Amino acid sequence: MAIHRAERHSDDYYVYPGATDRALRRYRAFTLPPGRRPRCPQDAQCSCRGCSFDDVRHARDVLDEVLRALPPRARAELGRRVAVLDAAYLRCTLPDPFADRRQWRADRWWRRRLAGGWEGA
Numbered sequence: 001m002a003i004h005r006a007e008r009h010s011d012d013y014y015v016y017p018g019a020t021d022r023a024l025r026r027y028r029a030f031t032l033p034p035g036r037r038p039r040c041p042q043d044a045q046c047s048c049r050g051c052s053f054d055d056v057r058h059a060r061d062v063l064d065e066v067l068r069a070l071p072p073r074a075r076a077e078l079g080r081r082v083a084v085l086d087a088a089y090l091r092c093t094l095p096d097p098f099a100d101r102r103q104w105r106a107d108r109w110w111r112r113r114l115a116g117g118w119e120g121a
């Protein structure tokens with residue numbers, strides 16, 4: 001399968017066999033259950049490839065990396081699944097008006113959301 005091939009051949013430390021699945025589950029879990037209170041991504045305490053998923057933005061980074069590596073058809077397929085989660089992520093987080101100043105890699109839209117305080121429903 002294209003995703004497994006992309007994971008196996010990636011030279012990104014954070015992309016490894018199973019990482020896409022883990023990223024999808026992490027990303028989905030962040031948005032569930034749908035609730036009224038906004039959620040905030042939080043920094044991971046450790047930067048290893050396991051703990052990094054504590055930060056939901058890292059999960060989106062991994063998905064971005066994998067999407068770039070996929071051939072068109074597989075990219076479109078995974079892209080549709082990610083788009084659904086993107087929409088949910090946008091609904092349950094708030095924009096950070098000072099993202100350029102205080103968010104790491106603020107060029108990525110999913111890192112331009114208020115972060116730090118509280119994650120949960």
Ligand SMILES: [Zn+2]
Pocket residue numbers: 046047048049050051052
């Ligand atoms: Zn760790």
